[in-house]
Amino acid sequence: xxxxxxxxNWRDMEELIEESKGVAIIPVxxxxxxxxxxxxGTDTYVAITLAEAAAKETKVVLxxxxxxxxxxxxxxxxGTITIRPEVLIEYLYDVIESLTQHGINKYILINGHRIVNIxxxxxxxxxxxxxxxxKVKIFDPAYxxxxxxxxxxxxxxxxxxxxxxxxxxxxxxxLVNMEKAEDNPIxxxxxxxxxxxxxxxxxxxxxxxxxxxxxxxxKAGGTTGEPTKAxxxxxxxxxxxxxxxxxxxxKDLQQEN
Numbered sequence: 001x002x003x004x005x006x007x008x009n010w011r012d013m014e015e016l017i018e019e020s021k022g023v024a025i026i027p028v029x030x031x032x033x034x035x036x037x038x039x040x041g042t043d044t045y046v047a048i049t050l051a052e053a054a055a056k057e058t059k060v061v062l063x064x065x066x067x068x069x070x071x072x073x074x075x076x077x078x079g080t081i082t083i084r085p086e087v088l089i090e091y092l093y094d095v096i097e098s099l100t101q102h103g104i105n106k107y108i109l110i111n112g113h114r115i116v117n118i119x120x121x122x123x124x125x126x127x128x129x130x131x132x133x134x135k136v137k138i139f140d141p142a143y144x145x146x147x148x149x150x151x152x153x154x155x156x157x158x159x160x161x162x163x164x165x166x167x168x169x170x171x172x173x174x175l176v177n178m179e180k181a182e183d184n185p186i187x188x189x190x191x192x193x194x195x196x197x198x199x200x201x202x203x204x205x206x207x208x209x210x211x212x213x214x215x216x217x218x219k220a221g222g223t224t225g226e227p228t229k230a231x232x233x234x235x236x237x238x239x240x241x242x243x244x245x246x247x248x249x250x251k252d253l254q255q256e257n
Contacts, residue, residue: 003055003062013102016061021254022105024061025051026095028121029112030069033077035160035223036180038168040079042160043069046141047112049171053239054246058254061104063095069113070120073208076217085120092124100132106253108246111140114157115194115205135256137249141167141242146197148241152234157195158186159216161225163238170235181227184220 001016002008008016029044039045044067051062071082083091096107109125111117118140125136142157154163168176193202208216216224 003052003060004064005061006064013061016059017103019059020061020104021059022103023058023108023250023253024063024099024104024106025054025108025110025250026063026092027051027065027110027112028069028092028117029065029067030071030081030117031067032069032071032074032080032082032113033217033222034164035227036182036221037177037223037227038160038165039172039175041067042164042168043112043114045112045172045175046164046167047110049239050110050112050139050141050242050246053243054250057243057247058250060108060250060254061099063099066092066095069117070207071113071116073210073213074222076210076213077222088117088120089124089127092121093127096124096128096134096136097132100128100134105132105134106256107134107136108249108253109136109138110246111138114140114142115196116207135253137253139246139249140196142196144242144245145238148238149197152237153229154234154238155226155229156186156193156198158184158223158225160223160227161186162227162230162234163225165227165230166232166235167238168235169230169232170239173232178228178230180221181230182220182223183226183228184216184223186225 027047034042074080
């Protein structure tokens with residue numbers, strides 16, 4: 001039986017919720033440009049593939065993915081859809097509130113859209129915990145892979161770079177066109193980095209202006225980083241590391257009251 005809510009009828013859901021011990025995953029991503037070589041749905045595919053892999057090892061319920069995020073800086077290229085964060089907060093909260101009424105009381109929000117999504121997801125999660133008396137965890141691949149990125153030789157977090165490209169090569173190779181990948185190396189900026197694994201002092205992230213986004217679009221089709229260094233083998237190690245930690249979080253939640 002599929003763990004996806006939208007693939008089951010309501011009677012099946014009663015059984016699935018009971019088996020899950022009240023734990024559900026909500027995959028959250030975006031629909032935005034990812035260079036010449038990756039699909040616009042990359043961020044959501046990342047969240048989906050982690051959810052599905054964890055569901056194979058646990059009895060967790062999978063909510064339909066949220067395909068949209070906050071992407072104002074990527075509107076410079078066609079296909080990108082950006083939703084105002086205040087709308088996204090309400091949207092995610094309503095999803096959680098709906099499922100809570102049906103017996104789910106522990107949630108893992110998988111964020112496939114890097115740091116841009118985290119702020120509004122935190123706001124929705126805090127409100128849900130406070131008002132609904134539930135537990136919410138936010139699982140972000142960039143934060144959850146800090147132990148392994150140096151071992152894999154990945155460069156700094158950018159956009160459509162070797163990290164995202166390696167992961168997609170392993171999980172969705174049919175959607176990746178490496179012949180079109182173009183590098184746009186990330187230049188160090190004093191006291192600033194978007195990378196969660198960056199060890200030095202840094203300012204907080206603010207989404208790029210349209211002017212800066214246009215520069216990257218003209219230089220390498222919207223990519224920042226070096227996707228030509230990506231490999232399916234590295235993607236496999238990265239993916240399995242994330243799934244291992246996600247499964248642990250699910251099992252820990254299932255043991256809680």
